[in-house]
Amino acid sequence: MEFFNAVLEFEFLQHALVAGALAGIACGVVGSYVVVRRITYIAGAIAHCVLAGLGIGRWLQVVHGWPVTPAQGAVVAAVAAALVIGIVSLRVREREDTIIGAVWAIGMAIGILFIAVTPGYHEDLMSYLFGNILLIGSGDLWIMAALDALVLVLALGLYPQLEAVCFDEEFARLRGLNVEAYVLVLLVLTALTVVLLVSVVGIVLVIALLTLPAAIAGHFTTTLRGMMALASLLAIAFTTGGLAVSYAPDLPAGATTIVIAGAAYLLVLVLRRIIAGMRSR
Amino acid sequence: MNPEQQTTPVIEVENLSFRFDGGPPVLEDVNLEIIAGDFASVIGPNGGGKTTLVKLIVGLLTPTAGKVRVFGQSPVKARPRIGYMPQHAMMDPRFPVRAIDVVLMGRLGSGRRFGSYSRADREAAADALAKVSLETVGARPFSDLSGGQRQRVLLARALVTDPEMLLLDEPAAGLDQKVEQDFFELLQELNRQLTIILVTHDLGFVAGFVRTVICVHGHVDIHPTSTLDGRAISEIYGGEVRMVRHDHRMDH
16 A cells, blocks of 8 residues: 555656566566577576676766766677577587576676776666666666567567477478577567666566566466466566565565565466366375 | 379489588488389488488488489478478477467468468468368367377478478377377378378388388488388398398389
8 A cells, every 4th residue: 555655656666667567568578488498598698798788888988978878788788698699509509508608607797897997886786786676767768668669579570480480490490481590589589678677677687587477377378479468467467566565665676576476486386286186186 | 193203203312421520420322212202211220310311301401422402402492392290309398389370380481571370371270280180179289289189280280381292200209009000091191192201210110101111321222112021121220231222113
């Protein structure tokens, strides 16, 4: 109740709710692709490279006075990481996990170095790592909406091809699809979605929000399309729930969101176990 | 089958050798010709190069030496005319997809750009499901189907591409005898219009259905089914690589 009144009163909470919803939609759609194609760890590596983008962006802005923002740096770094992982793993398949691990840690290290050499508030580092949805302004919302629209148009417009590539890559190739191109498109979509989510839950927690709603939805749907729709609704519910629960006791919203999503996932697993057990009796 | 069909080669393999980067040769000096309308079975021990040969035919792999022509074209160009059915073990059984969605994937091609499947795509997919007697399971999750039904769905996906040749990799793996028999009877019926090439390690069972047996064990030998006896089989599976008579192609 206190939260409800506060939403009506404070603009920053309204922004936070809209931001959670925008990120949630892309998260459900792209997260479903990530889950069925099993590229969660690629998403994790991309997320950690966002720190490099944020750090370099802010360093250029503060130290050199360039007209760039950390957010723009984040988009560039995420897309670059996606392309590097994608191209290298398509060329040298058997080393994929090594590349993912290397990109993951190097991205993070570069970010930390640039943040260290940039004068200013180092608390920023904490909000990059764990998110601070309450800091999102209305200008950020427009950028998020544009990113969201781009992700949705590509992810849904190329649905048949992406579904086929995720289900059976070899068959898709034999039908004449340019599988490499679609894999790269999927990784870039993942990168853009990761950037959207970083502002909500932070770099470290992104993988959970990207995969948990889709994993839950996978238990209740029979099509990839249905999985995306339900996962989007769940993601919005989790970000909204995270804000509502964290508000009164003044807890970090990102971490609260993830704990709620994780609890929901565990609950679904346990309930399914119990139901399956009852049926077999 | 008309006489013209009987002599047109759909697959020509000449002096083909293949090895993975720096590895030992998987296939060596393979010569092979398959004529239109044939029902050929590719057999051989595991690791003998069966799947490698298939992948060379569809252009998923490139020969180290020699050449492959399919319908007189390069494999990559001929691909749209081949209906391919991979081993179903390769797929994630929990992928959220209905039977009809799987069949629809056969309608994808290089010409498609943006947007969802058309009405014509959906009708063609429903027709293909009917051809394999699965018209009632279209809306069911692929993962809920029995092994035999799944194989039929994958066959429907290959058929919806309107192929001139079917290439099936171990389609009967994991099926029980009865289901396997039904599946091969369906293939036999399709063979009236299509050339069929079937990879299998289960030689005994296919012998009653196929016309030509292609033995892959590093080298490749072709036999008409009627000449295949215990001696030839033990040579194939015995690990010892010797040339088996392969100069003959008997009429059936």
